[in-house]
Amino acid sequence: MEEGRRIPSAGGKSPIVLTAAGRRRGRPRSERAQRAVIDAAGELLLEVGLERFTIDAVAARSGVSKATIYKWWPSKGAVALDGFFHAVDPKTRFPDTGSVREDFTAQLRRLIRILRTTPAGRIIAGLIAEGQRDPTLAAEFRHRWLLPRRQLAAEFLRRGQERGELRTDFDPEVVIDQVYGPIYHRLLSGHLPLRDDLATKLVDNVLPAITAP
């Protein structure tokens, strides 16, 4: 993907500043327009779902032209995913009370509730399913949803290590997979419901292995 055209993956400090920051930074009008597109895309996706999501509707709602949107995002899926991330992100931030157990459980409970009670669950399942046949969409899903979210979790674990609460010799990628993987697995396979009490159990089952002695 060409640097300078692409909106960087969400989850960073200033997710709506373009990668070629020198060229774009300090242009509040285009930043505001990008923000409007992202907000419109997030709202629209949660309202109508992925099948009925169109760039025309995003353009109408944001007041930004279709051509401009396509200048900034490579595909419909990319706009949808950036909008989706920014709609869900504020609701699934990690609290920072200083307890890995409390904060991790609270974050997971919020995520689980959003997946269960809003169209977000079906949207994610749909994106992953479509991604099996569409490698571009699969890459967008990873770069605009999954990896930024995993990075937030990795930073959360790192804070726990820096406080001396967690060991430093575990593989954070595997721990993240063991906490979030079951949620995606239940979402996609439907063998068991996404209940609130899952959050506590997911955390309590890995905490003894990663807690500092």
Added chain:
Amino acid sequence: MEEGRRIPSAGGKSPIVLTAAGRRRGRPRSERAQRAVIDAAGELLLEVGLERFTIDAVAARSGVSKATIYKWWPSKGAVALDGFFHAVDPKTRFPDTGSVREDFTAQLRRLIRILRTTPAGRIIAGLIAEGQRDPTLAAEFRHRWLLPRRQLAAEFLRRGQERGELRTDFDPEVVIDQVYGPIYHRLLSGHLPLRDDLATKLVDNVLPAITAP
């Protein structure tokens, strides 16, 4: 689904005996024919993948007529899944050396290797993806693949409890999700490879929480 027409979910003791066992048991010819269908379906699926899998080809390879196959299985997906389960099952049995850590890790390493090195990984990902749009296929996937496999894992954990090696107060469903969920998650989202050393880490991260004091 009608009892008596349906082949029970695989993973039981006699998976090719029909549910209406009284009617079918002791009919070696039809049992042999069912076994031939299951074997042919498993071989075929692993050779050609899900897209090119047809009942015509299963009929040709097994020597059992298409009409008879459809008398025993409700759909193409059901035959494919039963065949798939029986092709993979003997390669992913739990060893029973008396150590949860050793046996769980060995079983996971085999499963991971099969998913990585054979078409099985793409087949499972494809079935889960198709299942998002096809509830019947999703149900077949659960009943003919996922639940029998989860049941084998639950029995394995129960043996560990009976030996006094494992606690008895954990939720086995969540532990099973935390060990297998990450594998399905990596398979479908592709954010990280399915490496052999994942097996050890998956087990070691949950073992402290479930080991008896």
